[in-house]
Amino acid sequence: MDYLIGVDVGTTSTKAVLYDQQANVLQDFKQGYSLYRDASGMAEQNPDTLVEAVQSVIKQAAQAANLDQGKLLAVSFSSANQSLILLDDKHQPLTRVLTWADTRARAVADQLKRTPAGKQLYASTGTPIHPMSPLTKLLWLKQAHPDLMARASYFADIKSYLFYKLFGVFRFDVSIASCTGMLNVTTGDWDERALALTGVQPEQLPEVVSGTTQEIGLLPDAASAMSIPAQTPFVYGAFDGALSNLGVGAIEKDTVAITIGTSAAVRVVTDHPVIDPKQRLFCYAVDNGLWVVGGPLNNGGDVFQWAVEHLVDASAVQNEQVDAYELANDVIASVPAGAHGLLFHPFLGGERAPLWDANARGSFFGLSQLHTRADMLRAVMEGINMNIATVFTAVADLVGEPRTVTATGGFANSEVWRQMLADVLNCPVNIPNSFESGCLGAITMAMVSLGMVDDLSAVTKLVGEVKSYHPDLTSVATYQKYLPVFRQVEGLLSPAYSTIANLQED
Template identity: 55%
Template sequence: MVGMDIGTTSTKAVLYDLDGNVLAYTNKLYPLYRDATGMAEEDPEEILEAVVNGLQEILRKADLKNGKLHGVSFSSANQSLIALDKNHKPLTRVITWADTRATKYADQLKADGTGKTLYEHTGTPIHPMSLLCKLLWLKNDHADIYKKAAYYCGIKEYIFYRLLDVWQMDISVASGTGIFNIFDLDWDKDALALTGVTTDQLPKIVDGYAQSTGMRDEYAKVIGYPKDVPFIQGAFDGALSNLGVNAIDEGVVAVTIGTSGAVRVVTDHPVIDPKGRVFCYALTKDLWVVGGPVNNGGVVFRWARDNLFDAEKSTAALLQEDSYDLLTEIAKRVPAGSDGLLFHPFLGGERAPIWDADARGSFFGLTQMHTRAHMIRAVLEGIVYNLYTVLLALEEVVGEPKSIMATGGFARSELWRQMLSDIFEQPVTIPESFESSCLGAAVIGMKSLGLIDNLSDVKKFVGETNTYQPNPENFDVYRELVPIYIRLSRQLQTEYTNIANFQKKHAQHGETQE
């Protein structure tokens, strides 16, 4: 089985045998375009090329003389939007979840109360990430595109259309759009009325187990796959990450820190938060993922490395060492709590739990005694504090966690693993599973094809686990600092919009992130 994850800055493909062992891996990168304030777009043709090249490379690495390729199953990032003309040609690039240009319309929905009702129907918090707000932005600010648009979809649906000539969206991705009713399991009439979009303009909704065959000749020839190989629709990356670390049982929380981050738990029915702090999206129609995504994970660590530790980054490159490992070694010299230095990691606005695209980052508590070493530890702690506030909101909605599984690029760092356990005051288990969203996609594919009986069979594929126990010596420090962190965030929130407006007014240029 191939599990393929179409992500924000790269597409990854992993070839697994039917015991879940990794046989081959590819990772194809592409840019995230930030040419204007708030923009975060990708080129759909660059992503299509990455998918084609990834599938081609995986096939070259596979030994099909000694085995059969059963299928390809897909994961993708949520909340992407492409407007298409009547011939399904893109009128826009891929407007990603990280794009905040629809902030004005999210604010309006929150202010007039419409947003609360829509959240209760759709399970998607009101935020510029959602297709609901993006469509309102296109309708009002880019009427020329809106009038030409015959269809709308996300990146996975576009890839399936181009490769296989099918026009469909899995229930998992649909449930994160903000225009899908998670109780009726269909497009939400009130959301569509607000945007002016009709069901005829949207893909058909299918189960994540749906199979498609018959790749278009132009791609079948290039990739080299037999045309009868089924492509399985799959789900969104966060839900599949939970599946890929075997966090699908009641009370098992998955914490992920990659470029961004998330805290999620699976339930057997849709759950709505009266305070609107967490999302509720589908894994399948029988399993629902409740949680909160954060914008600011490893990307903030990278910012700190590039802007506060440029010399160390260069030194690490000369010594052929990992610059992140060097920084975590520096952070270890500083005691838990960073001697009272707090960092709010909101460099890219924030989603859960505050859902404020205008949120901004800050150091608080700086004194003359603080050093760059304090600052790097405070950055790492701030990212985990923020994830902990998401867990606190989640506990109110679904109860206290029974166990915590952690995954993502951060999980390579022993310091970060221990920090997570100390701040959460719970044992944290790190599964060995490689590329959890790809594994989750592969497991969905295996279930679709009858190769396994239940999704819970994933436990056979996850591999060894490593559990970190909380250090009681650090409890008192973090128990004292976390409430200050939370109160401070609430107090600063009154000024986030003001400083964000100033920055937008005086913005000089955008950027392209590779």
């Protein structure tokens, strides 16, 4: 038996999945690490701790494989996008990793977004003007830490830093480059306007390569740390969102992929760049004539976790000896669609798509003396789904009505949530049995790189069984009445978000 390892480098943990040569999952491994946060909006990782975690899970996966009777064909990567590390002239870190979740550039982003230059940058790069992007992080660092910027010789993300530590090369894949806000999404070259604005030179950035590019020849310390042959091919892969689409077989524009984990995302793959004139969505290059259009949402399972912690009766959990989430799902299932006229806007962590407003805040609307905690629980789950539906509608407006939705993430553990998503979207929803779509997408890119399959469409044969959910027409009719009100209230509250955010900060 020969083996492939897919690695997903995430915000709070790295996972490795060991596959056989037919892409069957054999075993998976995970190692967590800290995300450093504070009230300023900081969200940072230690880059070397993350590299150690990657090496650890690869070593565990390699030890689980029988390499005496087979070969490790390749290791391929999915990773979080929109991170930034400043490096000195010896490629040593001057900062920790500023992750996508770092919002300290929000004032810079707000100012740039209102200018013609901001609109032009979005149109040429496909990256919304938001504190998540390395572009705005660089502009903020120029203002807040000019000494650091003056000392920086190179600007990396976590994948380019990882490959430098493993191979001594400074490269990253085109999908990660496309997420920086500095790559022209049409030409594939660094955008001159973005470079001029940040003051960054092309030679200070990693070399951009195809996601199927291999690196061979691990540095001795890296090969030893992972206990694998130094000539093992390492394939760059792509960013996690693009590979999540690939890993569920959603590589045609009539299939939308939705991920609902801690955060959420709605994405569709196209064969040409699609720029949203309303600036609601991103458009990033994937690889080889493919682009991904969609929107990331800050607020997904983390909001539901907040609701369970604060709205589920703790004494009932203790007395009945049941899991709090299981009880919450039972309670939600007992409340009719629409939560008796209660709406919830789930912006507890600011919001990216569709608002692109780091100051956005959550709210209940329509609350009366007749409402109960059960209604509020259902309204929270419905609010998360209605927010997703807003992005889903924007994607459909640009790319066309989808035939189906394929959804993955932790939400899929909830039967009531699966059905509710189909009802709110008014579209069939397929839930694949495979659990790590990013890693499956990564090894599919490795299989293309190795010549094992002809192209990325081969993934459709690797996904496996799915369970389908069809919209309930009665619930659909209810949500069709509530969705316009949800969007109306969102529009009315938006002007006040910065005011309340400033009051909270004070």
